[in-house]
Amino acid sequence: MSIVPSAKSTGALYWPVQARRNIGVRSLFLVVLAFLIAYGVLFPGLFAASGFAKFTQSWFPLALVAMAQAILMLTGGISLAIGATVSLGAVIAATTMAGPFGVAGGAAAVALTGLGIGAATGFIVVKLRLPAIVVTLAGSFIIGGAALLILPRPGGAIPAWLSDLLAGDTPAAFVLLVVIVLLWKLYLATPLGLSLYAAGENPVGAYRSGVPVDAARVAAYAISGLLSTGAGLFVAAQTGSGDPVIGTAFTLNSIAAAVLGGIGFLGGQGTMRGALAGSLLLSLMISVMFFLGFTPVAQYVAQGLIIIGAVAIPQFRKV
Amino acid sequence: MTTVAPLLAARGVSKAFFGNPVLRGVSIALQPGRVHALLGENGAGKSTLINLLSGALRPDGGEIEVDGRAVPRMTPALARQAGIAVVQQELSLTASLSIAENVGLGAYPKRFGLIDYKELAARAKAACALVGLNEPLSTPVGHLALGRRQMVEIAKALYRKPRVLILDEPTSSLSSTETKILTDLLERLRGEGIAILYISHRLNEVMALCQHVTVLKDGTCTADRSLVGTDATGLVRLMVGRDPGDLFPKWQPFVSTTTAISVRKFSAGLMRDVDLDIRAGEVLGIGGLVGQGQEDLLLGLYGAIPGRTASAVVNGISGLPGGVPKANALGLAYVPADRKREGLHLIHPILTNMMLPAFARLPALKLRSRKTERETGKSLAAQLAIKGDLQRPAQALSGGNQQKVALAKWMPHDPLVLLLNDPTRGVDVETKREIYLMLRTFAAAGKAVVLLSSDTSELVHLCDRVAVVREGRITATLERAALSEEAIVSAAMGAEKQKVAA
Numbered sequence: 001m002s003i004v005p006s007a008k009s010t011g012a013l014y015w016p017v018q019a020r021r022n023i024g025v026r027s028l029f030l031v032v033l034a035f036l037i038a039y040g041v042l043f044p045g046l047f048a049a050s051g052f053a054k055f056t057q058s059w060f061p062l063a064l065v066a067m068a069q070a071i072l073m074l075t076g077g078i079s080l081a082i083g084a085t086v087s088l089g090a091v092i093a094a095t096t097m098a099g100p101f102g103v104a105g106g107a108a109a110v111a112l113t114g115l116g117i118g119a120a121t122g123f124i125v126v127k128l129r130l131p132a133i134v135v136t137l138a139g140s141f142i143i144g145g146a147a148l149l150i151l152p153r154p155g156g157a158i159p160a161w162l163s164d165l166l167a168g169d170t171p172a173a174f175v176l177l178v179v180i181v182l183l184w185k186l187y188l189a190t191p192l193g194l195s196l197y198a199a200g201e202n203p204v205g206a207y208r209s210g211v212p213v214d215a216a217r218v219a220a221y222a223i224s225g226l227l228s229t230g231a232g233l234f235v236a237a238q239t240g241s242g243d244p245v246i247g248t249a250f251t252l253n254s255i256a257a258a259v260l261g262g263i264g265f266l267g268g269q270g271t272m273r274g275a276l277a278g279s280l281l282l283s284l285m286i287s288v289m290f291f292l293g294f295t296p297v298a299q300y301v302a303q304g305l306i307i308i309g310a311v312a313i314p315q316f317r318k319v
Numbered sequence: 320m321t322t323v324a325p326l327l328a329a330r331g332v333s334k335a336f337f338g339n340p341v342l343r344g345v346s347i348a349l350q351p352g353r354v355h356a357l358l359g360e361n362g363a364g365k366s367t368l369i370n371l372l373s374g375a376l377r378p379d380g381g382e383i384e385v386d387g388r389a390v391p392r393m394t395p396a397l398a399r400q401a402g403i404a405v406v407q408q409e410l411s412l413t414a415s416l417s418i419a420e421n422v423g424l425g426a427y428p429k430r431f432g433l434i435d436y437k438e439l440a441a442r443a444k445a446a447c448a449l450v451g452l453n454e455p456l457s458t459p460v461g462h463l464a465l466g467r468r469q470m471v472e473i474a475k476a477l478y479r480k481p482r483v484l485i486l487d488e489p490t491s492s493l494s495s496t497e498t499k500i501l502t503d504l505l506e507r508l509r510g511e512g513i514a515i516l517y518i519s520h521r522l523n524e525v526m527a528l529c530q531h532v533t534v535l536k537d538g539t540c541t542a543d544r545s546l547v548g549t550d551a552t553g554l555v556r557l558m559v560g561r562d563p564g565d566l567f568p569k570w571q572p573f574v575s576t577t578t579a580i581s582v583r584k585f586s587a588g589l590m591r592d593v594d595l596d597i598r599a600g601e602v603l604g605i606g607g608l609v610g611q612g613q614e615d616l617l618l619g620l621y622g623a624i625p626g627r628t629a630s631a632v633v634n635g636i637s638g639l640p641g642g643v644p645k646a647n648a649l650g651l652a653y654v655p656a657d658r659k660r661e662g663l664h665l666i667h668p669i670l671t672n673m674m675l676p677a678f679a680r681l682p683a684l685k686l687r688s689r690k691t692e693r694e695t696g697k698s699l700a701a702q703l704a705i706k707g708d709l710q711r712p713a714q715a716l717s718g719g720n721q722q723k724v725a726l727a728k729w730m731p732h733d734p735l736v737l738l739l740n741d742p743t744r745g746v747d748v749e750t751k752r753e754i755y756l757m758l759r760t761f762a763a764a765g766k767a768v769v770l771l772s773s774d775t776s777e778l779v780h781l782c783d784r785v786a787v788v789r790e791g792r793i794t795a796t797l798e799r800a801a802l803s804e805e806a807i808v809s810a811a812m813g814a815e816k817q818k819v820a821a
Binding site for chain 2: 012013014016017019020186189190191194195197198201202204205206207208209210211268269270
C-alpha cells in the first residue's frame, strides 16, 4: 500500500480538492520562496549537505509545534501548553534514554506521555466543555511543573549516536519531516481526520450529520501532544541533554507560525501546508535577520511586524 | 385509505423547555409515497417536532415510532440508521470542505480505512445531479451563494438514500428555478415511495406539492387532514384562526415625484453600472434569482461595502454615503437578511438591541438614561406588537418577532429610506402581514422603502415598482401596471429584455 493514495484509486476528485486548498496559501509560498532565495544568497552553504542539515534541524522542532498548534486551531481549539509539553518531552527523553530501557524505551515513553497528556487535555476540553485556552493554560503549569520535578536543573543525557543521527551532518530531520507530512496526509484522508474541519467550523451541523465530533477533537489533542513531546525529544537530541524550560518559547512561536500560515482562530480555516510554510517562514526570518546583522531586539520587533503584515495583507486584497 | 404502517410517526408527543410547553400531545404520521406538509406560525412548535422525530431531542411524553414500532430512546444515530434524513433550516455545511466532502460528511465510503474519493465522487455526483448542482465537486462550499449551499444541503440528505426526508423551509433561500427543480425532485421521490415531511411558509408551494397537512398552532395540532379540497385561504385560517384576505394591504397609487436616492453608473460588489432612482413615498422592490448582486446593491447604497458611481444624490446631498454612520446621518437604515448574525445581538436583551442605533448617535461618554431607554423600548414594542419582557435576550423570541426587533431599532430615528434585505424570510403569515402594513404606512408617510425579496408574490402585491436584477445589472424596471409573477420571473431569467419603463 502506498502512503499517499494513488491517483488511480482516488479518481478525479482527490487531486482537484487538494489543488483547491492551495489557493489561500499561494502568496505565502511565494514569500517563503523569496526568503529562501535571500537566505541562499546570504548563506550559500545552505545548498551544501551540512548547511542543509543544519537549517532543517533548526526548523524541525518549530515545524512540529506549528503542526501541533494548527491541528488544534482547526478544531476550534488552541493550546498554551505546547511549550511545557516540549520541555516535558525533552526531560523524559534525557532521563530515560540512557537508562535500562534504552533509546526505544525512552522514545516509547516520550510518545506515550505526549499522547496521554494530549488525550487527557482533549477529554477535559471536549467532555467537560471547558474553554481550551483556560484548560491548556492550567495544563501548562502542571506539565511545566512535572518537567521541573523530573529534572530540576538541566541534565540527563541522550546517547551520542542518537544526537549524531538526528542533529549531526545528516538529513534525518528533513526525512522525518517528510514522513510526518505524509502521515498527516494519510490521516486527513481518513473520515476521522477530515472530520476535523467539520468539527471545527460547524460542530452542530457536523454532529447532526453523524460526524464523531468529540472523537475527532480528542484525537486532535492526542496527536498534538504527540507532536509536542516529539519536538521535545528532538530538542534534547540537539542539545545532548534535557532542560526543563527549554520549550517555553515554542508556545507563542507555534501560534505565530500557524497564524502566519493562514490558520484561523475560529476553527476549520486553513491548511496544514500553510502552517508548515508559516513555520518555515518564521525560521527563515530569524536566520536571514541574523545574517543581515540585526540585533536580537530588532529581530523581535521585525518578526512582530512581519506577522501583522502577513495577516493583514490578505485582508486588504479581499476588498 | 391506506393501512400501511407509517415509516415514521409521533404519538401524542409533548415537550417543554424550562417549564414552557412547546408541544402538547401532538401526533403525526408520515406515510410512504406522500408529501406531508407541516404548517404553523413561527413558534408553533414545528422545529421542536422535527427535532423529536429526528432524535435530536427526546419527548417528555408520548412516543416516536419507526415502522409502527415504538422507539424508546430515539437518537440522531438511530434516526440515520432508520433512513431518516433532515434538511435543517440552519445549514450543516463546512465552508472549507469541497461540495463532495460536504455531501458525504458523516457517511464517507471507505477503502482500507481511507476515504474512497472515487466512490465518493460517483455517489456525490449522483446526489448533486438530482438537485441540479453542476458546479465542480471540488469547489469549496464557502465559494457558493446561499441558494446553492441550500442545494448542497439537500444533496447531502439525498446522498444517504433516505426513506424519510424532512425538509425545514428548504426553499426560503432558493430562486424560483431552484425551487422548481426541488419540487420536481420531491414529486419523483414521492413516486419512489419515500415519505416526505415538508415545512414551508409558502402556501402556493404547499398546495402544489403536498397531499396531506398537519397544522400546528401554539403547540397543539389543529388539523391533520388531506389537502384535497382545501384551499390556501382555508389553510391560513387553520394556522392563524382568521381570514388571510388582507395579507397584503390595499395598494394605493402614490403621487410623490421627489427622488430620495438617485445613482448613475453605480457599481458595488457584483453590481455593475447601475442607474437607479428611488422615489420618496414608494416601495421599490428588488427581484431576481438569488445571488445576482441584489444584496450588494443595498449594501453599496448603504455604504457597508465600497462602491463607485458616476453621480449620486442621496436625500438631496450629492455623493454616496461611503460609510454606515454617514448613511445613517443621511437618513438611510438597513435591515439585513441574516437577522441572527447581522440584524441582532442574540444574547443581549431585546431592549439593548432596540437601542443600538441610538447608542451610535449619542455622545460616546455621556451616561445613558435607563428610563428613556425603557420608555422608547416600551413604545416600540407596543407599536410592533412585540410581547413580553424586553429584558429577555433577543434569542428568546421567535423568528418573526426577532425580525420585528431588527426593524424596530431604526424607527426612533425616523429614517427617510429603509433598505430591507428579505425581511419576511422564514417569518410566519401573521408577522408578514404586520410587516407589510408597516412598510406601506411608512411609504405613505413620504419615505422610501427598498425591498429586496425572494418571495415574488410579495414583490407583485406590495411594491409600486420592481427592479429585476440579473448578473449584476438591472435588466428591467416593472411599473405597477406591468407587475406580475410571470413578468418578474421572465425578467429574472433573461427571457425578456423589454418592458423597461421610464
